Amino acid sequence: MENDLPDSMRGDDETLYRFREHRLSWLAYLNVLLKGVIACAIGVAFMLFNRWVTLTPLMAQLLFAGGAAIVLFALGLVIYRVLYIRRVRLYSDRDGVWCYRGILPWRRGVIGTNWRDLRQASYGTGFLRWLTKAYPIQVDNRFxxxxxxxxxxxxxxxxxxxxxxxxxxRMLRQVEHEP
Structure with a gap:
């Protein structure tokens, strides 16, 4: 794990122990936008379907309305997901590791774990992850x-x-040295 850290963060350098906040990468936004473009393209295909195939007027109107509903739903979902991604904050403080997320009042909040309850933190590796500096992380609770x-x-x-x-x-070493 230490080999992946920059030179200024190796060893017992105090910069390693400063509390920090991280956000999601531009890849999270790109993922949402690509899915939104695909959903909108499907909706537009439904809207234009009557130009390619001969349909009854009622069926053409239904397909057009369904396609318009898909496009509107996809655009609304893209806007919601982009706003959601902007709100995600992963941070640590004196008490533990926390993740603040959510837009809607009933979904907004903080999840996390205290330092004493933390098992480990891990991340996934790979060439594209290294290239984009966007890693999936997992912080586990030991209980x-x-x-x-x-x-x-x-x-x-x-x-x-x-x-x-x-x-x-560092916390485990402090607990071991306490009388």
């Missing part, structure tokens, strides 16, 4: 497997994982 923080396309997620594991190890 339960149902509440991990799992995020895809975290910008510089490998640095965040290194930071979290360094803090976890």
């Amino acid at each position: 339960t497997d149902t509440d991990p923080i799992v995020l895809a396309n975290v910008h510089r997620g490998h640095e965040f994982v290194g930071h979290v594991n360094a803090w976890r190890n």
Whole structure:
């Protein structure tokens, strides 16, 4: 894990222990936009279907309305997902590791785990992930497997994982040395 960290963050350098905040990468936005374009293209195909195939007027109107509904739904979903991605914040503080997310009041909130309950943090590797610096991360709770923080396309997620594991190890060393 230490080999993936920049030179300024290796060893017991204090910059490794500074608390930080990370956001999702541009790949998360690109993913949403590509899916939205595909959904809109399907909707437009439904809207234009009567130009390619002879249909009854009622069926042509139904397909046009259905296509328009698909386009409107896809655009609304793209707007919602882009706003949602902008709100996702992965951060650490003196208490633990947390993820703030959500737009709607009933879905907005913070999930996370305290340092004492943290099992480990990990990230996925690969050439494209390394090239784009967008890593999927997972922060596990040692007492339960149902509440991990799992995020895809975290910008510089490998640095965040290194930071979290360094803090976890620092906390464990402090507990061992206490009388």
